[in-house]
Amino acid sequence: MIYSAVQSVADALNDYLSNRFRQPEEKVIISNIINMDGSAGVTEPDKIILTLANLEQETINQKNPVVGSPRPVKMNLFILITAAFEGLNYPEGLKYLSGVISYFQSHKVMNHQNTPDLDPGIEKLSFEIYNQNLQNLSHLWGSMGGKYMPSILYKVRVISFDENNVGAGSAPFTGLGTNI
Secondary structure (H helix, E strand, O other), X not given: OHHHHHHHHHHHHHHHHHXXXXXXXXXXXXXXXXXXXOOEOOOOOOEEEEEEEEEEEOOOOOOOOOOOOXXXXXXXXXXXXXXXXXXXXXXXXXXXXXXXXXXXXXXXXXXXXXXXXXXXXXXXXXXXXXXXXXXXXXXXXXXXXXXXXOEEEEXXXXXXXXXXXXXXXXXXXXXXXXXX
8 A cells, every 4th residue: 555655646746747847757756765785776867756754653533443343554654755856957856846846735635536546445645745844854864874855745644554455556576586
């Protein structure tokens, strides 16, 4: 479900930014800022990077479950959206980051009506800017091991997990020559 939600956001942003800036190249990618070995998570220039910065359990508005069934876990995702544009392309990155903000101002909710490809296990995703003071922002970037780049953090509410949809819509993990 996490992958499906983040991929839906990336797809919607790519469509919007491609149309807005008349750019056929997909600019939005899902990636770490820094890999575990300390190398850059993205080596392609001029990208908008979506990074899952945190998860938190939603504790309000929990409905009582049907007797005998486990209560679904509702999660909020914190997605860091970073403009990784360097050198003379830095101002272009600011334009794209402004485009991201514009998108979420006009699309505060993704649901099956306005996002037909949204995973069937996700009822809706709603977006709000999660403000950070400079100290917390510094801690966030430091904990990721990166140097600050223009970015914005969004809180994405609510993804519901239950035993029937945990693996829904997720691609198999492939890496190190093994499928899991």
